[in-house]
Amino acid sequence: MSERVAVIGVGWSGYRPVSPELSYKELMYEAAVKAYADAGVDPRTEVDSFVSVAEDFIEGTSIFDEYVPDQLGAALKPVHTIPGDGLHGLATGVMLVKTGQAHVVAVEAHSKASNVLSLPEITAYAQDPVLNRPLKLNSEFIAGLEMHRYMHETGTSLEQCAAVAVKNKRNALNNPLAAYGANWILDDALNGPQLAWPLIKSQASDHADGAIVVVLASETRAKVLSDRPVWVLGAGWCNGAPSLESREWGTVPYITKAADMAYRQAGIDNPKEAIKFAEVDDTYAYKELMHLEALGLCGRGEAGSLTEEGMTKTDGKLPVNASGGSLGMGHLLDASGMSRALEVVLQLRGNAGDRQLAEVDIGLAQSWRGVPTTSGAVVILAN
Amino acid sequence: MTSKIKNFPGTPLSESDFTEGKVLSIHDEMRPQFAWDTGIGIGSYLAALKEGYLLGSHCKTCEKTVIPPRTVCEWCFDPMDSYVRLEDTGTINTFSLCYVTWDVQRITEPELPAVIEIDGASPLHGILHKLGEVKPEDIHIGMKVQAVWKPAEEREGAITDILYFKPIKEAGS
């Protein structure tokens, strides 16, 4: 029950703004085939349990798990869905392996965001039905409220937030998976239409389609199946206040708690020293800064200036979102966290191509489920 | 422990609590909209329906022909890339006489949903559709049926391009 857990295979399809040539099942299949080939396992005989993350209203189908098994090779197998982020799914896979009852587990996450024609309408229905939704505000007002309070409490500037967007857009140019890479300068991230002041559209990520499958294994099986396992040192997750009326607006304590849980499992006392690179949620540019601080990777109120100084660039002390993040790759809805775990795995294996970071042996992936939630997860991976 | 507890939480309401305004409530209607990509497998199926025939796919490993067509066989996980034109006839696997619509309106003439095993597909491989041109009391499991199609110019590449399945007069009857 205390066996270590490894990532032994990864596969992906995407990411792109639209994917009309494939159904969601075919998108998932493409990622699954690659992951099983990478892991060297036959899903019909060698995978013990399957986890998919999905939300009904994003799929446009009630009880979406109905449509999960076939394209994952999981028919008549233990399958369940987690309505959470991909990292929640990954943490679930880790727990299943640690019980000792499952030895190999496949975890899937996908986005067919292009098929959802009324995403703002759906997100509005995640607001409290009695207290908030009747006000008929686009849910992005919640990000505006949070960003304003965060800037107010920490002195973070709009330019510092813009520096995040510029960095991530440029990083994405080196990532063949990324849908929204661009050679931006600061002005590009400071101009353009407002979403919910102080949030500008250019500092918010656009959506993309894609699917990712990760195969996990127990230490015993990993040593047989893989010559380069990537170990899951820790997985943490936490929920804060769901209601808008009782949450802290300038901080994200649930991310700190999720990180503390993961650090504790990994035996990490000083994350600033231990974590060599990070893939953190940047649904909005300011969130990357907030999240870096909540993760303890820099001090409170420091993330903005450190970003301006280049600490989080690919050649900096702590590269952040070398993948391009959601701003550069495209926001993959609940597959976003999984795309970050994938990037950490590729970097640790030395398979990250033009964006390969030098000498990295331990990385962190973090997710946030977007407005209006206070739900996030953290996974720490190492060679 | 239940045997010790006398008062369980939970407060039942009646219709009159609402009609008489004793309990306030908010009415709201969600309007989500989607445009699902049909992809390769189902895209081919819909294209065939528009042309007026049923399409399946065949797995060489399992030696199975399935409908609707799909790009992967769920049983062996091999790709399925061979498409097969099937008959528009079949056999009733099971059926119901349904006196309630999907949104719970009572009706006096029942809807006639059925699973129809399609000729040319492997045994037990069928689709969900409705029956028509038949008296409810005459329907039975094992009955042979045939698709009744919309006129070609009205077909749009949807499952509703088949109006319903009707009984085939059995030989000698």
Add this chain to the structure above:
Amino acid sequence: MGMRKVAVVGAGMTRFVRRALETPKELAWQATRMALNSCEMTLDDIDAVCMGTAPDAFDSVHMKGEYLSDGAGAWGKPYMRSYVGGGTGVFAPIQGWYHVASGMFDTCLVVCEEKMSSYFPHAQAAFNTIFDHTTERALLPNLLWIFALEMNRYMNAYGISKEDIARVAVKNKRNAADHPCALLGDPDITVDDVLNSELLAWPVNRLDVSPVSDGAVTIVLAAEEVAKRITDKPIWIQGVGWSLDTAYWANRDLAYPTYVEYAARMAYEMAGVKEPRKEINIVEPYDPFDYKECHHLEGLQLADKGGAPQLVADGVTLRTGNMPVCPSGGLLGVGNPIAAAGLMKVAELFWQLRGEAGARQVPGQPKRGLAQAWGDLMQVGTVVIMGTEPGGEVAR
């Protein structure tokens, strides 16, 4: 390395009602508070929270798990929702089991909540969206269809009559008359009442069907060392199993639930149960429709194929019979707030195995029980086996 043992140490539930005054969050809170009180624990003692709740469409709340989190006691805690449609109510305790059995948590709340009455005018319409959006939904299918199609196939395959099946509804609604939370308990109901009730979708009549309901159930799970400190009567989770069949439901025989068999075999193996018919003392199979109880007993290997109705007719499945089935009153009697109804079955086993089920108590000090749920497009089986002893090594 032995598996970490997990026990149920507390349980609570709300009444199951047609339409509750309480909001979904409040229902979750009420059941959770009652469960914590039952084992003299507080939220501070809880390491993680698992949520089970079925389609978001009932409440039209997107990300319903997030919305329910504070009601379920998850504020500031690791919290996840698991989901396998109607199978969720018995899956959520499996989720709780793996939280604790993994060694990551010592205690865990499992909360299941459902408020179906929010959907206007009738929750059933929400089920239209469970069908394939491209190949089926345009036919305007109805949830009743799949039950009616499956029931007809089952009856036809084994020559079973509607009378045979109606006895299940009678048994469960009579049992429910002894459940203080029940919506449809009726000590005097007869087979004729069921057969003469309104025909909804032949072969399904109104009293063959469980009612839409509002309600919540919570159980508290703990690892072995903690459980023994909390209570001298922990009820152990001995085995869990789940299986999900292909989505192409019209491509398989509906007469037999293979996925339930696979889920059961997984759970039996883990629990060390070799002869289920002798070793399972109480069964709480999923009974949203009366024929489903029979169907599931067969999938669970507790009856021969097509043989379950005879067990019912012979009284074997009565509360006083050799194999009591749905002594709680089941979904047909207690009510069917989807996920909460499944977890109600697990709570019932907890109370029965501790000898605390009051008027519903099964005689003979039962040692082991099985709860099962089912869902999706006639597709998923979820199974939990619980007992008064910790695990597979139970003396037989």
